[in-house]
Amino acid sequence: MAAPRDNVTLLFKLYCLAVMTLMAAAYTVALRYTRTSDKELYFSTTAVCITEVIKLLLSVGILAKETGSLGRFKASLRENVLGSPKELLKLSVPSLVYAVQNNMAFLALSNLDAAVYQVTYQLKIPCTALCTVLMLNRTLSKLQWVSVFMLCAGVTLVQWKPAQATKVVVEQNPLLGFGAIAIAVLCSGFAGVYFEKVLKSSDTSLWVRNIQMYLSGIIVTLVGVYLSDGAEIKEKGFFYGYTYYVWFVISLTFALGTLLVCVSIYLYGLPRQDTTSIQQGETASKERVIGV
Secondary structure (H helix, E strand, O other), X not given: OOOXXXXXXXXXXXXXXXXXXXXXXXXXXXXXXXXHOOOOOOOHHHHHHHHXXXXXXXHXXXXXXXXXOHHHHHHHHHHHHHOOHHHHHHHHHHHHHHHXXXXXXXXXXXXXXXXXXXXXXXXXXXXXXXXHHHHHOOOOOHHHHHHHHHHHHHHHHHHHOOOOOOOOOOXXXXXXXXXXXXXXXXXXXXXXXXXXXXXXXXXXXXHHHHHHHHHHHHHHHHHHHHHHHHHHHHHHOOOOOOOHHHHHHHHHHHHHHHHHXXXXXXXXXXXXXXXXXXXXXXOOOOOOOOOO
C-alpha cells in the first residue's frame, strides 16, 4: 500500500474526519426515525438492494473514467467480470456478509435507541482487530490491545444504566436488537478484513473489485428481498412506504461508503499487490460502509 500523502494537511484530515462523523451520526438518527415513524413502514431489504445498485453504477462510471476509452472499458469488464466467474464467486463471500450486516443494522435500529445502537456498534473495532490478527497475520502492540479492551469496557459502562429510551410508536425488542448488533459487528469485522485480503492478493483495480462485489451483492440482496418480503412486495409494491427520509437514508448509506473509499484513496493511494505486507500485516485496514 502506498505511503500516506505528505502534502495533506492536518486540518484537511480533521475536516474529513468531522464530515464522516457527522454523516455517520445523521445516518443512524435518520434510519432510526424511518423505522419508528407512524407512517407506512418500508421494506428494509429493498433499501439494502437499492444501495447496492447505486454503488454498482458509481463503480462502473469510475472504472469507465479510469480506463480512459470505451474499448479498454469493455475489455476490462470482459476480462475481470464476465470472464472471471471464480473471482465473482470469491467476492460473493463479502457480498453475502455485508448484506446480512446491512439488514441487521435495520433490525437493530428498529428495536434500539439510536444512541445505544451507535455506542454498541463500535464493538466492530475490536472485532476487526481480532479478524486482522487471525486472517492477515498482523500483530498489535500492547497499547493497541489495551485500547481495544478499554473500548469494550466503555461500551459495557454505557449500557450498565442506559438512559430512558425515546418514545416510539412501534413495539421494540431490546434483546433482538442487541442480537442483531452482535451479528452486524461480527459481519463487519470479517467482511472488511476479507475484502482487504482480496485487494492485496492481486493488482486488480479497486473499482473492478467493487463491481465484482456489488454484482454479487445485488443477487444476494434480491434473494433476500424475495425470501423475506416477497409476498408483501408483490401485493404492495417494491417501493411501498418510501418517503423523502427513506431516500435520505439510502443516500447517506451510499455517500458514506463512497466518501470513505475516496478519502482513503486520496490519503493513502490505491492498494497494490504486496505478498510480504499481507503476511507481516503492514497495511492499514479499510472497511466498506451501508453500509456501511
